[in-house]
Amino acid sequence: MDAEGPVNRMRLRRMGIDTYQEPVLYMRRDCHVCHAEGFEAQSRVEVALNGHHIVATLNVVDVDFLPESEAGLSDAAWRLLGAQPGDVATLRHPPPLESLGHVRAKVYGRRFTPSSLRAVIEDVAAGHYSDLQLAAFVTACAGRLDPGETEALTRAMVDVGERMDWGPGLVMDKHCVGGLPGNRTSMLIVPIVAACGLRMPKTSSRAITSPSGTADTMETVTQVDLDMARMRQVVERTGGCIAWGGAVRLSPADDILIRVERPLDLDSEGQLVASILSKKAAAGATHVLIDMPVGPTAKVRSAEAAAKLSALLGGVAHKLGLQLRITQTDGSAPVGRGIGPALEARDVLSVLRCQPDAPADLAERSLLLAGQLLELGGAAAPGAGMDLAAQVLADGRALQKFGEICEAQGGFREPERARYTQPVLALRSGNVVGVDNRRLSRIAKLAGAPKAACAGIDLHIRPGEFVERGQPLYTLHAASPGTLAYAVDYAHAQPGTVQVAEDE
Amino acid sequence: MDAEGPVNRMRLRRMGIDTYQEPVLYMRRDCHVCHAEGFEAQSRVEVALNGHHIVATLNVVDVDFLPESEAGLSDAAWRLLGAQPGDVATLRHPPPLESLGHVRAKVYGRRFTPSSLRAVIEDVAAGHYSDLQLAAFVTACAGRLDPGETEALTRAMVDVGERMDWGPGLVMDKHCVGGLPGNRTSMLIVPIVAACGLRMPKTSSRAITSPSGTADTMETVTQVDLDMARMRQVVERTGGCIAWGGAVRLSPADDILIRVERPLDLDSEGQLVASILSKKAAAGATHVLIDMPVGPTAKVRSAEAAAKLSALLGGVAHKLGLQLRITQTDGSAPVGRGIGPALEARDVLSVLRCQPDAPADLAERSLLLAGQLLELGGAAAPGAGMDLAAQVLADGRALQKFGEICEAQGGFREPERARYTQPVLALRSGNVVGVDNRRLSRIAKLAGAPKAACAGIDLHIRPGEFVERGQPLYTLHAASPGTLAYAVDYAHAQPGTVQVAEDE
Missing domain, CATH: 2.40.40.20 (Barwin-like endoglucanases)
Incomplete structure (x- = not known):
């Protein structure tokens, strides 16, 4: 120096x-x-x-x-x-970044050792890598991490952050690979699983580019900004929680790498596996269900890709001592009707309350995944999980558990409703042949989601349904007349957001 | 859209x-x-x-x-x-960056095709790549471009920028792989080569992190900010020029890639070759001499590395129709005595004027390289180039040609001298065993170089020489008493900048 x-x-x-x-x-x-x-x-x-x-x-x-x-x-x-x-x-001038030498060695074809990956990840978590250097690391890894390197990367990512310890016994968790709009299954799965006596401390994220994250949706009915001590209290009292993950420092290197991976759009299986499993291991999970939506516009696009990713996930989870189950689900359409925090919460509550107008797709998906978790945790016999989940939902135990969790997190409140709404009408009669999720998200954000929790879109149609000219396709919700007008203008300029086939 | x-x-x-x-x-x-x-x-x-x-x-x-x-x-x-x-x-929102797909394909092990590299380089030159995406491209290329891809990259880099056309006949050029402090051979080589009837339009760079670039040094004696038309006039009149390359848009993608390569410190032979040869081809050169300093702290560190790089340079230059000669030189020590624009110009002028105190290392190096160029361009028989160069220097033709070039570029002036100087003395007697180039550069910049052209360092000793206690090691030059005091303070706090062995 x-x-x-x-x-x-x-x-x-x-x-x-x-x-x-x-x-x-x-x-x-x-x-x-x-x-x-x-x-x-x-x-x-x-x-x-x-x-x-x-x-x-x-x-x-x-x-x-x-x-x-x-x-x-x-x-x-x-x-x-x-x-x-x-x-x-x-x-x-900063001291030389020695661990960058390991990245260079990987670029030139050498394997990472556990200690070289540990050195890299320590420097990454400490913020010593510039974005350029992070991009070089991510690129050097993409498509070229073998299972051993993936395991070492996962362990390094866990080791440099905090790790939750829930004491002896099972700790259930779930993760969805590549989110779908409206896919708020966690808010249904956690109460069902906890109602059956299994512990499920769930941390979720806020929206980054979407109109809502699970933490945003949960926040419309209770508090989610819990520190580790509060989370522990809630889980001890109720068996479950649905908290914002940002308040606890789990796998901090993962958050840093993700912001670089996203703009590069490099599908790196090894990094995806390390990202998912490091978060789950750091959260103290013992049994993890992976919801893997497969579809042409989902993150996992084919059965072959699903099989390959599943094999790597299973192998690394086994090495880490995690019990893992992977369930492939339909990744082709959004889930539920609401897009935006309060509207999605309304969907969740309508399922919990067994209301006749509850979105069937959200209910069914949640029961499937909850059933898998119940089987994985030994609360249901193999093949009997979904029936048990359905029973717990139907008899009100899931709703009661959800209420307890909300109470423990700071008290339940009904999600607010938007004061300003306006429907967008079909310009002609015909079959709905497509829904543009990207544009719907944009319109929901224009209407104010997720900052205005009540803002967003309420979808009235699903692909395949027939609509009459003048029938509402969706309703815009906003917190102010100005924002509403603004979103309506944009929606009218985008008539292809919901595609209706020519009625000949 | x-x-x-x-x-x-x-x-x-x-x-x-x-x-x-x-x-x-x-x-x-x-x-x-x-x-x-x-x-x-x-x-x-x-x-x-x-x-x-x-x-x-x-x-x-x-x-x-x-x-x-x-x-x-x-x-x-x-x-x-x-x-x-x-x-x-x-x-x-910008349209999707299609060419990033080619980078991803390379990451996953496919070869670049000429058209895919062309698409990438077009987007790079147009500024469509973020720094993150540039880093991914540079990393994907490092160590993994074969000669065919290197040739395609070079051509793409030439094609997306301007290209100078000097009409029929030879156009000589030189390039030094990895600069050495004080290595201002170009200002001696160009007049020698031009005095022997060969054309040599040279573009040089300004300092980026060093106390002076060739363009900064040349600017202390004449104008260097020439556009393409002015450069052409100067070369037509005198046969040579030494101009700042930043005023002309040659291989613009190279400038963009270099800023990302430097912080990553990835030694990519393919990119180095494409960088050097694309600039030379775009400058309209037909015959190029590569000065390749080899030494433990130089860019090229061993004879094997030099041989490998030379083979790739030679192969790609041949494909592009460039006549190339590569000369390995000593890369272990700085060249000349001055560090800073005016002090380096003083060294150059003292060589041109055949003054007895002219730095012999700078003269010898320049004659060696000029001789190679004279042979390459057919102005001297094989083996006779250095003698011819020495003759042209000794009889004053090089000095006269240098004067003509300066006149044509806007008029010659003597480099200014600093009004404020102060020597830094040896603290003990002994042999000089080492000179820390990095610290010398820092002290020269502290003294005001390159912004204050007269500022810098005048070295009085070389490694291996014996100094008496109290004898000046180097003299600081500055444009103001404040800057001088500032640099002197720092120099005194860094007694290891010139290492003198214990005199036992």
Whole structure:
């Protein structure tokens, strides 16, 4: 390490710029540290404060709002460093990133060893990899991790984060490979499974690009922002929970790698398996059900792809000591009628309450998966799981358990209803031949989902049904007349969102 | 393409943030377009203005200085789009990047075809690849381009940029693989070669991370910022030129890939060859000399590595119709005495003027390389090139030609001298056993190089020489007393920059 003069200390300022997870540092082009250290745009700079340090990517600025004597930090950098207004940090060239040598070796055809993967994942979780370096790692892995490397990657990802310990006994969990719109089965499965005496502490995500995540939907009926101690209380009292996973630090390297994998769209089986199983192992699960939707527009597109992925998942889970079951489901259509937090919660509640208008597809899917979990956990004999699940739903035990869970998480409330709604009508009569999920999601977000929990879309038709001209195809829900008008305009400009065949 | 509402138009603002070459877009988190389109931090967004469009990476901001109704652009984005203050642009989701499919196929083990590489490089040159996607491409190529793919990559890189046409006849060029500090041989080689009747239009780069680039050094004696027409005039009149390459758009994809390759530190022979040869082919060269320094700290570290790289360079150059000669040189020590634009120019001029104190290593190296070029271009018989070069230098023809070139480029001037200098003295007597080039570069930059052309370091010793305690090791040069004091402080804090062995 070089000796340092007083030249490398600067006051920190929060810039208010969200660069997602990559820490970015902003410094004036004419500042003395840039000059002295030869820092320039895209330099990697180590920022040290009170014994903590991060490595950030430099953006050089020529602006008045950042004084020459201050260094600006992006939201991610500020958060990672734990900075406070007025803090003075030390800036220097970072030490060489030794673990990048292992990535280079992999690029040139060598295998990762468990210790080399551990070194890489430690640096990734510590934020030492730039986005460029993360992309190189992800690319080097894609299609070229063997089962042994996949197992080592999974273990490394678990080891660098927190790990929940639920004590002796079974801990059930589920995961859906590649989400489907409206697929809120977890909110039905958890109460059914818990009502049958199995523990199921479920962590879920918020929406990233979709109109709602399971955590957003659950949040319309109770609190989901539970820390580890609260989660434990809820599970001890009720046997289950449905909490936001973001509040607990499980497999932090996975979150970092996912943000790079998504824009590259590299289907890396090894990384997918490590991502799924590291989260489940870190969450303390012992028995895991994988819901694998298969269909032409799903993440898993064919029976062969499903078989290959299943074999790898099963092999690595076995090595990790996880009991795994994989169920292939229909991945061709959205599930339920509502799109948006409150509308999806309404669907879930209507199933729990056994209402006659409850969406049958959501109910059936949830019973299938819950039944599998009941069999996997020994609460039902092989082949008898779905019947038991159906019984627990029909006799009100699932609804009662859901109420208990909500009560323990902070109290149940009915999901709010939108004050402003407007139907979008069929322009002609004919058969519904297609529903464009991507556009529906966009319209739901335009209407305000997920930020406005009541906003979204209520679908009235399903592919294959016949509609009359002027019949409502779907209804837009919004929290304000302005947002509603805005979404309606856009919906009318997109008449192909629900395709109705020419009625000849 | 989706139909668009009026929602997607926003006024542009130059943010004054230098993100290097990656175009970045800044939008308020609460702006209507982010909301409507579901844009979030790191989204790729197409920005269209007057028929031009770019694809930028989004940073979401929560700041007052950017109004909700405006979209901010980084320097690179502003420049690429050709935006003017007050312009109103359209923002939308970009079309899918089809050529990324070819990169994915390569990741999974397929070969690139010439047309697939062409499609990738077109998109790269057009700025459609994010830095993440560039990193994936670079990683997919590293160590895995065969000679056919390397040739196709080189051709694609030439084809997407400008190409200089010098008409019939030979066009000489040289390239050094991995620079050495002070290695300003081009400023000696060009006048020697041109004085012998061969054409040599040389484009050089400015410093990126070093205290000076050849263009910076040349700029201390004449103008280097020549457009293509000016370059042509100079070469027609004098047979040679030494101009800044940044003013002409040769192999633009190469510049983009280099900025991603550097932080990844992936030694990709195929990409190195494509980078070198695409620039030379685009510059219209017919005969190219490659100076390949070999040494433990040079880019090429061993004789085997040199042989392998030479074979690939030779093979691809042959396919492209380039006459190529490769000369291995000593890559272990810096060349000359000065570090910094004016001090390096002083070294060059002292060689041209045959002054007794001229640095012998710089002279010898330049004569060796010039001799090779004279043989390659048929101006000297095999084996007689270096003698001819020495003669042209000794009899003043090289100096005269250098003067003509400077005159044609805008007039010769003596490089300025620093008003403020201070020696750094040996703390003890002993043999100089090592010189830390990295620290010397840093001190030279601290003293103001390359921005202050007169700033830098004048080395008085070389490894192996004996120094007395109190004897000057090097002298710092600066444009102001403050900068000088600053560099002196730092130099004193780094006594290991020149290592003197204990005198026992």
